Amino acid sequence: MHHTPGSTGHTTGLSRRRLLRHTGLAAVAAVAVSAAGCSGLGTGGPQLVCRHQRSEEIYAQIPLEPGMLLTHSWLHSIELSRWSDTYRCEADGLTLIRTELEAYGAGMPMDEGEVRIEDGRVIITEIDRPFEAVRWIHSHEVDYRIGIDGDESLIDAADLPHREPLELRPL
Template sequence: MTRRTRPTTSDLPEDLTRRRLLTHAGAAAAVALTSPLLLVGCGSGSRLICRHQRTEEVYASVPVEIGSIITHSWVHSIERSRWTDSYRVDGDTLMLVRTEFEEYGAGMPLDEGTVSIQDGTVVIEDIDRAFEAIRWIHSHRVDYRIGVDGDTGLIDARELPDSEPLELRPG
């Protein structure tokens, strides 16, 4: 078995784009994301609500402020590495500002944000794409973590229902 090595920051040009990263890193393997994020509308407020998509049963409600950073992370089912998306609360929307992952493959958007590699992890910042909510099918098998300003203890993902469609939204 051949072990893959990851490029370091010093190996990459300063003006790295996603397209160049794919070429430079040689990562063209297909990636099937079993827990894709889909997005829906929401209301305004100063709380982050975690609820069931269909029944709207609320599982958690935590206070947030404009500028709070919400992280939504999981272990990717194929790559077996952590994927983390970070959103900034902007009133009644969540602004995707950063995403981090270890493997880059097919199906990834190409020309968005500023791409770098930090300690072997691909980091894309300056995305600034607004979402009204984050939707996913929750699974206890992928070690979901939800953070508010770095605190992953406010919403315990292990206590959320398994194999159910959930959403996070300002409300």
């Protein structure tokens, strides 16, 4: 066991197989992702947009600056613990760089990124998997949160439509 610089908690580096045995927890759900491109909305450059997947109604848009971080998190429906995915915004899409969750189990990739346990949470970094959009069915019952560079007030998930297919994507 070792401590990560700047960390106040315990950090343990584990292989995925050891992590699965260590946590002994049930299956976990993942965010569905899909494709789109970055082209700007025609006024003022590229935007990070939260919109309806079918109607394309826009609920929020934020000026896109390459390198800004998008965090999409929710309470897992089975474990009732927070799951957070962090994406780096780039001119050509989003790159998943970090996932943080309480349990690691079935459905999780076995060959992606660096895995460690920190303060009882599973942290996966160095994922670097590109996505052009993040898609999900929005629910007010799972406490969704959307953060831009740590600011969760820019897109208020409570104001988004309940039980509707939404997406976050650069345009």
